[in-house]
Amino acid sequence: MTEKGHLPEKGFPYGSSSGNKEEKQPVSIWVIIPVVATVLGSGIPAGYCLGVINTPQEIIRTWVKATVLAHSEHLLTQTEELYVWAVIVSTYVIGAVMGCPLGGFLAHKGGRRMGLFINHLLFLVAAALCTTCKLADSIYMLIFGRFISGVCAGLSCSLMPMYLSEVAPEALRGVMAVLLPSAMCLGLLLSQILGLEFILGTRECWPYLLGGFGVPVTIALLLQPLLPISPAYCYIVLEDEGRGKKALHQLRGGPSKSVEAEEMALHALMIKNKFCEHGLSLMGMIKNEKYRLPMVIVMIFNMGQQFSGINAVFYYSTLIFRSAGLTNKESQGASIGAAAVNWIVSIIAITLIRYTRRRALLLNSAALCVVAQGILMASLALIPSVSAASYISIIAMLSFVFAYNLGIGPVPFMIATELFSVGPRSIGISIGSTSNWISNLIVGLTFPLVQDLIGEYSFICFMVSSTLLWIFTYKYLPETLGKDDLTTSNTPTSLEDSSSDTQTDV
Incomplete structure (x- = not known):
C-alpha cells in the first residue's frame, strides 16, 4: 500500500490509460449479464416509452374524449383535447427530470444494484398501469403510468452508464457508457414498429402497446440476483x-x-x-473550482443534445411528414425509417467511441447536423412547388439522424464517466441527465407552438443550437479518450484555461 507521503500531487486518474497496462482478458459472463439486464430493464424501456405515444396518438386521443364524455358528460373542445394530450406526453419527461437526481442518490446511498432493482420494479408497475388504464376506464392511470415510467427513465440515465462503466474492464468503459443511448434507440424503434395498425396500433390493442415494455423489464428482474457488485x-x-x-x-x-x-x-x-474528494454534495462540487468546468461541459453537452432537435423528430415526426404532404401510412413508414437509422448508427457509434477522439466525434457530428437541417428546412419550404421536395425532406431527416448519432447522441451520455472520478461521478451524471431531460421537456412543449408559428423555419432554432455547441466544443472540451478522471489530473479549472488545452480535431 502506498504511504500517505508518496501520494501523487495531482491526484490519481482512476481508470485512465496510465503506463501500466494489464494483459487483455476475455470478457467474462459476469460482465455480459449486467449488460443484458440493464439493456432490457433500463435502456430499452426508456426509449420505448419515449416513442410509443407517437404512432397511436389519434386512437388514444379519441379514447380520451370518449372517457371524459362518459365520466363528466363534457365534450372536450379541440383546445382542451390538445391540453390533455400535452399532459399525457409531457408527464413522462417531467418524471424523468425528477428521476435523474434521485438516481445519483440511490447509486451512492443504496448501491448501484439496489438502484437498478428499484428502477426495474417501478418500470414494471408503470407497465401494469398503462396496460390496464383502458380496462379501468381511467385517464389518470395512463397519466400516472407515464409519470412513473418517466421517473424510471431518469433513473436509467443516472444508473446504467455508471454501473456498466464500473463493472467493465478498462478497455470497454467508454463503450459501456454509450450502451444506454443505443438501447434507447432500439426501444424507440420497437415502439414505432409495434405501433403499426396491423400489429398493436389498433383501438383494441393500444393499451398492450403502451405497456409492452413490461416484457423485457420482467426478464431483467429475473436476472437481478445475478448482478455483480461494482x-x-x-x-x-x-x-x-x-x-x-x-x-x-x-x-x-x-x-x-x-x-x-x-x-x-x-x-x-x-x-x-x-x-481527492468523495461523497461530495452538489453545493460542494459547485464551490470546488476544479469541478466547475467539467460540470459546465456535462450540462452544455446534454442541453445541446436535446436542442439539436432530435426529439422533435420522434415526438412529432408523423406530424412533420404529414405536413410535408405524405399520407398517414407514408408518415408512419418515414418515422420508422428514422428510428431504424437512429438505432443502426447508434450501434456503429459504440465502436467509434472505443477508438475515436470525443472532440472529433462532436465537432463533425454538430457540423453535419447543421447541414442536414438546412437541407430539411429548404426542402420542406419547397414542397408546395416542387414534387420531389417531399422525398428530399425524408432523406434530409434521415441524414440528420445519422449525423446526430455519430457524436451529439452518444458522447453526452458517457462524458461524465470520463470527467469525474468515482466519488463525485454519481452527482456529475445526475447533473447531466437532469439537464438533458429538462431540455427535452422544453423542446417537447415549445416545438409544436414554434412550428405552428413559423412552420419549417423552426429548424433554424436547432441549427443555431448545434452551431453554438460546435463552438463550445472547439474552444473548451479537453480530449477525454483514455482519460477517465480529468478532474483529478489535468482538467483546466476555468473556461479561460481550457482554451489552451484543446486542439483541432475536425
Whole structure:
C-alpha cells in the first residue's frame, strides 16, 4: 500500500490509460449479464416509452374524449383535447427530470444494484398501469403510468452508464457508457414498429402497446440476483477492500490483476487522506473550482443534445411528414425509417467511441447536423412547388439522424464517466441527465407552438443550437479518450484555461 507521503500531487486518474497496462482478458459472463439486464430493464424501456405515444396518438386521443364524455358528460373542445394530450406526453419527461437526481442518490446511498432493482420494479408497475388504464376506464392511470415510467427513465440515465462503466474492464468503459443511448434507440424503434395498425396500433390493442415494455423489464428482474457488485463502489464508497477484490475476481474471470486492484486501493486511500474528494454534495462540487468546468461541459453537452432537435423528430415526426404532404401510412413508414437509422448508427457509434477522439466525434457530428437541417428546412419550404421536395425532406431527416448519432447522441451520455472520478461521478451524471431531460421537456412543449408559428423555419432554432455547441466544443472540451478522471489530473479549472488545452480535431 502506498504511504500517505508518496501520494501523487495531482491526484490519481482512476481508470485512465496510465503506463501500466494489464494483459487483455476475455470478457467474462459476469460482465455480459449486467449488460443484458440493464439493456432490457433500463435502456430499452426508456426509449420505448419515449416513442410509443407517437404512432397511436389519434386512437388514444379519441379514447380520451370518449372517457371524459362518459365520466363528466363534457365534450372536450379541440383546445382542451390538445391540453390533455400535452399532459399525457409531457408527464413522462417531467418524471424523468425528477428521476435523474434521485438516481445519483440511490447509486451512492443504496448501491448501484439496489438502484437498478428499484428502477426495474417501478418500470414494471408503470407497465401494469398503462396496460390496464383502458380496462379501468381511467385517464389518470395512463397519466400516472407515464409519470412513473418517466421517473424510471431518469433513473436509467443516472444508473446504467455508471454501473456498466464500473463493472467493465478498462478497455470497454467508454463503450459501456454509450450502451444506454443505443438501447434507447432500439426501444424507440420497437415502439414505432409495434405501433403499426396491423400489429398493436389498433383501438383494441393500444393499451398492450403502451405497456409492452413490461416484457423485457420482467426478464431483467429475473436476472437481478445475478448482478455483480461494482468493485469501485466497494473500494471507494463502502471502503471494503476485501469485498472489492472478490468482485474483481468474479468480473475478470480469475484472480484480480494487481494493477486494477492497486489503482482502486490507492484511490480509496487518497480519499481517506483527503487528497481527492468523495461523497461530495452538489453545493460542494459547485464551490470546488476544479469541478466547475467539467460540470459546465456535462450540462452544455446534454442541453445541446436535446436542442439539436432530435426529439422533435420522434415526438412529432408523423406530424412533420404529414405536413410535408405524405399520407398517414407514408408518415408512419418515414418515422420508422428514422428510428431504424437512429438505432443502426447508434450501434456503429459504440465502436467509434472505443477508438475515436470525443472532440472529433462532436465537432463533425454538430457540423453535419447543421447541414442536414438546412437541407430539411429548404426542402420542406419547397414542397408546395416542387414534387420531389417531399422525398428530399425524408432523406434530409434521415441524414440528420445519422449525423446526430455519430457524436451529439452518444458522447453526452458517457462524458461524465470520463470527467469525474468515482466519488463525485454519481452527482456529475445526475447533473447531466437532469439537464438533458429538462431540455427535452422544453423542446417537447415549445416545438409544436414554434412550428405552428413559423412552420419549417423552426429548424433554424436547432441549427443555431448545434452551431453554438460546435463552438463550445472547439474552444473548451479537453480530449477525454483514455482519460477517465480529468478532474483529478489535468482538467483546466476555468473556461479561460481550457482554451489552451484543446486542439483541432475536425
